[in-house]
Amino acid sequence: MTTIIELNQVSLKRNGQWILQNINWHINKHENWVLYGLNGAGKTALLNMLCAYYFPTEGSVKVLDKVFGRDYLAEKLRQKIGLVSSKLQQKFYPSDSAFEIVLSGAFASIGLYEKPTEKMREKAIGLLEELHCLPYADRAYETLSQGERQRVLIARALMADPELLILDEPTTGLDFLAREQLLDALSQITKRSTSPTLLYVTHHVEEILPVFTHTLLLKKGQVFDSGHTLDMLSNEKLSELFECNVAITWENNRATLRKN
Known part of the structure; x- marks a missing residue:
């Protein structure tokens, strides 16, 4: 089975402080994972490492067959990783159209500086249609709602056919309807024959879809536990994680969390 991510005894020190410690994590192809933890758990640091912005202080990291410290990384690795986050939205030019934003993904650039081929244009139109963005394809990015921007x-x-798609708290700032539309779009992506491995980062259990079969619980920079999602989202497990009594309820294979 092809391994997408392989972290062995990984620790990270920044400014004299241990941010991550003894992380062991293996993700195989066709597994879709959730990285779940409270604010300050170390999720962002872990993502930065997966994208080769940070290198481990200790341990070994292998992402998409690239071994940190042995293979040339950075640009080549990031071309194989799709990243979606609310923070990324701020980097794009407000006057660019949604269509231009999507096309720029073929070149992994912020802004469109090269002339796209007709094949690229057709692919961008297909993706806009698939994600229900076609009605606003010609609108300026700055005029789009938060939810519309995230779908774009x-x-x-997806323009670059990534092997790994990381979604870093993509529903931040979305209302209920926009959140559910975004989650529906993710469910559709997993049905594609060319679907990448998905890694969904959140601190809201209600966002965890049935397509995310595995979950890693992160607490204070360490792996609290990992495994099948149904095993991780139990009353006992999450009560221990949060150090208070909580209860999970399920409806339509979606969880909600409340404090007892």
């Missing part, structure tokens, strides 16, 4: 960024990420 997902389409952009």
